[in-house]
Amino acid sequence: MKKLGRRLAIVGGFAGAGLLGVGFWFARERDRLGNRRLLNLKSDEVGLNGWVKIGRDDSVTVAVPRAEMGQGVQTALAMLVAEELDARWDQIKVEEPPESAVYRNVDILIDGLPFSPEEAGTVVETAHWVAGKLGGVLGVNATGGSTSVRDAWRPMRTAGAVARDLLLRAASRKAGLPVAELTVVDGEVRKLDGTKVATFGELVDSVGDLAERPPPPLKKPADFKLIGKPLPRVDTLAKVTGAATFGIDVRLPGLLYAAVRNAPTFGGEALSFTLKQEKLPKGIEKVVIVPGGIAAIGTSWWTANRFLDDGVEVKWQAGPEPTLESAGLWKRYGELLESGKPALTRTLGTETKPGQVQVLTATYRAPYLAHTAMEPMNCTAKAGPQGVEVWMPNQSPTLMRMVAAKVAGVPQDQVSVHTTFLGGGFGRRAEVDLVRQAVTCALALSERPVQLLWSREEDVRHDFYRPMALARWRADLETAGGAQKLVGVAKRQVAQSPADQFPARTIGLPVQGQPEGNAVENPPYAFPFYRLDAIVADGSVPVGFWRSVGHSHTAFFDESFVDELAAALKKDPYDFRRELLADKPRHLKVLETAAREAGWGMPLPQGSGRGIALRASFGSIVAQVAEVSVPDGKTLEVKRVTCAIDCGPVVNPAIVRAQMESGIIYGLSAALYGEITLANGAVEQSNFPDYDAVRLAEAPAMTVHLVDSGSQIIGGVGEPGTPPIAPAVANAIFTATGRRLRDLPLRLA
Amino acid sequence: MISLTVNGQVHEIDVEPDKPLLWVLREDLNIVGPKFGCGVAACGACTVHVERTAVRSCSFPVSDAVGKTVVTVEGLSQGGQLHAVQRAWIENQVPQCGYCQPGFIMAAAALLQENPKPTDSDIDDVLSNICRCGTYSAIRRAVHRAAAILGGAS
Numbered sequence: 001m002k003k004l005g006r007r008l009a010i011v012g013g014f015a016g017a018g019l020l021g022v023g024f025w026f027a028r029e030r031d032r033l034g035n036r037r038l039l040n041l042k043s044d045e046v047g048l049n050g051w052v053k054i055g056r057d058d059s060v061t062v063a064v065p066r067a068e069m070g071q072g073v074q075t076a077l078a079m080l081v082a083e084e085l086d087a088r089w090d091q092i093k094v095e096e097p098p099e100s101a102v103y104r105n106v107d108i109l110i111d112g113l114p115f116s117p118e119e120a121g122t123v124v125e126t127a128h129w130v131a132g133k134l135g136g137v138l139g140v141n142a143t144g145g146s147t148s149v150r151d152a153w154r155p156m157r158t159a160g161a162v163a164r165d166l167l168l169r170a171a172s173r174k175a176g177l178p179v180a181e182l183t184v185v186d187g188e189v190r191k192l193d194g195t196k197v198a199t200f201g202e203l204v205d206s207v208g209d210l211a212e213r214p215p216p217p218l219k220k221p222a223d224f225k226l227i228g229k230p231l232p233r234v235d236t237l238a239k240v241t242g243a244a245t246f247g248i249d250v251r252l253p254g255l256l257y258a259a260v261r262n263a264p265t266f267g268g269e270a271l272s273f274t275l276k277q278e279k280l281p282k283g284i285e286k287v288v289i290v291p292g293g294i295a296a297i298g299t300s301w302w303t304a305n306r307f308l309d310d311g312v313e314v315k316w317q318a319g320p321e322p323t324l325e326s327a328g329l330w331k332r333y334g335e336l337l338e339s340g341k342p343a344l345t346r347t348l349g350t351e352t353k354p355g356q357v358q359v360l361t362a363t364y365r366a367p368y369l370a371h372t373a374m375e376p377m378n379c380t381a382k383a384g385p386q387g388v389e390v391w392m393p394n395q396s397p398t399l400m401r402m403v404a405a406k407v408a409g410v411p412q413d414q415v416s417v418h419t420t421f422l423g424g425g426f427g428r429r430a431e432v433d434l435v436r437q438a439v440t441c442a443l444a445l446s447e448r449p450v451q452l453l454w455s456r457e458e459d460v461r462h463d464f465y466r467p468m469a470l471a472r473w474r475a476d477l478e479t480a481g482g483a484q485k486l487v488g489v490a491k492r493q494v495a496q497s498p499a500d501q502f503p504a505r506t507i508g509l510p511v512q513g514q515p516e517g518n519a520v521e522n523p524p525y526a527f528p529f530y531r532l533d534a535i536v537a538d539g540s541v542p543v544g545f546w547r548s549v550g551h552s553h554t555a556f557f558d559e560s561f562v563d564e565l566a567a568a569l570k571k572d573p574y575d576f577r578r579e580l581l582a583d584k585p586r587h588l589k590v591l592e593t594a595a596r597e598a599g600w601g602m603p604l605p606q607g608s609g610r611g612i613a614l615r616a617s618f619g620s621i622v623a624q625v626a627e628v629s630v631p632d633g634k635t636l637e638v639k640r641v642t643c644a645i646d647c648g649p650v651v652n653p654a655i656v657r658a659q660m661e662s663g664i665i666y667g668l669s670a671a672l673y674g675e676i677t678l679a680n681g682a683v684e685q686s687n688f689p690d691y692d693a694v695r696l697a698e699a700p701a702m703t704v705h706l707v708d709s710g711s712q713i714i715g716g717v718g719e720p721g722t723p724p725i726a727p728a729v730a731n732a733i734f735t736a737t738g739r740r741l742r743d744l745p746l747r748l749a
Numbered sequence: 750m751i752s753l754t755v756n757g758q759v760h761e762i763d764v765e766p767d768k769p770l771l772w773v774l775r776e777d778l779n780i781v782g783p784k785f786g787c788g789v790a791a792c793g794a795c796t797v798h799v800e801r802t803a804v805r806s807c808s809f810p811v812s813d814a815v816g817k818t819v820v821t822v823e824g825l826s827q828g829g830q831l832h833a834v835q836r837a838w839i840e841n842q843v844p845q846c847g848y849c850q851p852g853f854i855m856a857a858a859a860l861l862q863e864n865p866k867p868t869d870s871d872i873d874d875v876l877s878n879i880c881r882c883g884t885y886s887a888i889r890r891a892v893h894r895a896a897a898i899l900g901g902a903s
Binding site: 068069070071072232233235236237238239240241242243244245246248249251257299300301302303372373374375376421422423424425426453455456654658661662663664665666669687688689693694695696697699701702 | 765768769772776777779781782783784785786787788789791792794821822823825826831835838839842843844845846847848849850851854872873874876877878879880881882883884885886887888889
């Protein structure tokens with residue numbers, strides 16, 4: 001319960017800081033239903049509750065308050081409502097609802113609890129209830145932690161069921177038939193014999209003043225018509241015609257553009273500036289000092305960006321570590337690994353001290369990583385006497401609103417935030433640095449909107465990085481009596497904590513010195529004894545949430561070492577994992593599916609090899625088998641990846657598959673190329689040529705297998721595909737070459 | 750003043766001749782389908798057609814497009830009919846975040862014009878754009894499908 005205590009402390013901090021004016025809510029579905037006037041209604045539309053409205057054109061519009069950053073959230077969440085409403089998929093539209101506590105993401109807090117999803121019992125249920133309640137207090141609308149479907153699974157289905165009930169009663173009133181004789185099929189109300197009574201569109205005027213009723217029971221999974229089907233996404237057409245509006249595409253009357261140079265060293269600021277020429281050149285209207293840097297504002301971003309290079313001399317205030325460099329940082333981490341005081345120590349099982357012990361140790365390293373979302377960082381803002389309006393590709397409109405209000409010195413109800421499509425998020429777009437800078441610029445302009453955009457170089461050099469991390473695994477093998485026997489394992493790991501930094505830098509909470517939750521999750525394996533010592537490093541390099549966060553590096557450490565352990569015990573790495581998962585049927589089935597589908601054990605050509613890795617994260621279990629070829633001992637080709645996932649109930653299997661492939665490619669880019677290094681207190685990389693990503697030519701063939709274990713606990717899919725790929729590839733390289741690579745990125749030469 | 754023909758429309762604009770075509774399209778003409786991704790022609794998000802050839806418009810001075818035909822993703826469909834590449838993209842449900850897709854679609858359309866039946870290795874060579882969502886396997890399927898559509902398959 002230690003972590004829950006910490007969460008309570010964080011929430012207490014939120015409340016104590018007086019930043020939130022939201023009342024107490026309970027995490028029950030009916031409190032998240034909203035009311036019929038919550039959505040913006042056109043004259044030919046009527047609201048059915050806070051999540052759904054219908055139009056005379058027979059359209060059903062579902063409110064999707066989560067950020068669409070590619071993960072298919074608009075489609076998946078709309079399916080939940082459409083299912084219980086018995087709507088037709090082709091009548092569904094989605095839109096962003098206005099700000100309301102109804103749309104808060106409760107699960108994003110529940111996800112932080114220290115329990116795995118298969119655990120149950122009073123303690124877990126109580127903790128979930130408390131977190132749900134706290135989620136309500138916080139009222140955070142946020143997208144992250146692979147929580148969207150998990151959070152919406154009941155409330156949005158409930159909204160669909162309530163809407164269906166309302167339409168049945170409206171049709172009953174209109175047609176003068178008892179409700180018991182009516183049903184909804186394919187988006188229209190029919191009599192039980194199938195005769196049409198009314199389309200949804202024909203009921204717009206009949207809903208009238210019908211009172212709300214308690215939610216009817218939800219469908220049983222066997223009755224699902226849409227959930228579980230690979231329905232087409234709602235956003236595809238807009239995304240193939242150029243019509244989709246991303247943050248960078250917002251166009252407003254009188255729009256100005258701002259380019260930015262951030263302080264070269266982390267935590268630095270622009271103190272003052274001088275213009276190299278007396279007058280501002282054509283197209284440049286203003287130069288403004290913004291939090292963390294300086295902005296040039298003009299009628300063209302390209303002109304403003306070039307002007308920052310050529311036309312302005314900036315006096316910078318250096319950050320706290322202006323001489324930081326990677327080698328020194330690794331040395332510091334090495335010292336912490338040896339003698340640092342753990343912020344968290346956890347043991348599982350029973351420690352034994354046999355007489356004759358062989359000790360196996362291995363030290364692993366993972367570097368800082370940037371997110372490099374395809375859409376460079378941007379935010380559009382306008383400030384005037386009415387307040388502040390923000391258009392932004394972001395993962396938490398609630399946070400953006402709080403910060404915009406603070407920067408502008410206005411109450412939060414004078415700030416509105418419009419969330420556009422996100423050209424990738426990966427955790428980067430939960431950060432508030434862009435909204436701070438954009439609102440600062442907007443305040444310097446009289447009521448003219450300004451679109452603040454970073455170059456790719458600013459993005460790479462001023463990210464909130466996946467922490468660099470150092471870990472040492474140790475295994476004790478009893479050697480008495482000939483055969484070796486595993487008696488215990490222990491891991492010490494060192495990293496900064498994004499979970500600590502994020503609340504501090506976004507809303508000013510005190511740093512608590514605790515590791516990030518995903519980085520310290522318990523292994524699924526039945527080790528006789530397990531000990532974790534997690535040491536939290538401090539330092540000025542900003543770290544943040546990066547697709548799968550702590551799982552991304554700890555999966556590499558853990559699953560590489562399990563392979564090393566298998567090798568030391570002269571066991572097949574797949575068989576060894578199966579032994580250790582004997583009491584974990586879901587994990588076992590996922591592992592076995594991946595191995596079987598990959599042809600584990602089948603012969604491969606010389607210089608090729610397979611590697612396997614398993615990781616449970618965000619409520620789902622994923623195993624991957626990578627097949628690599630290292631023909632000359634130097635060049636690595638990842639030929640194919642076989643992936644198995646158990647995410648509980650599947651809403652849209654096509655999206656789950658796409659997310660697995662997506663997670664694999666994202667993780668593979670990091671495993672093969674991803675490395676942010678530091679010199680003179682600044683990041684050395686700057687753009688794709690020196691911070692590359694996997695491209696089509698290097699993309700492996702991928703197959704994804706959905707494993708149904710009968711679990712009714714729904715898991716996430718946006719992130720769980722990422723963690724296993726790096727260790728799967730490293731383990732495959734070991735099989736192919738006999739070389740054990742313990743540093744990321746994986747380099748053979 | 751510069752005269753520029755984009756998606757069949759002639760525009761007279763007052764811009765610096767070294768301003769990249771991408772920013773002229775996005776800022777001066779409000780044609781925002783072509784995307785900014787890197788500014789150094791490394792990622793291909795800004796790909797458009799100039800004289801039916803794919804160019805990375807972030808690094809292509811507008812002066813080089815004067816008197817030539819520029820087509821962006823907005824101008825790819827003809828007579829209200831989506832281009833075969835767009836149809837194949839929809840059939841294969843390619844886009845995730847979608848930001849890089851206009852660039853991929855324009856690069857794929859140009860490839861198929863040059864090479865109506867590309868092999869996997871042709872696709873690898875030409876489609877060197879970056880997609881951080883990792884839609885590559887769907888893109889590969891969709892390019893083959895678009896080739897089939899253009900070759901007369903229904």
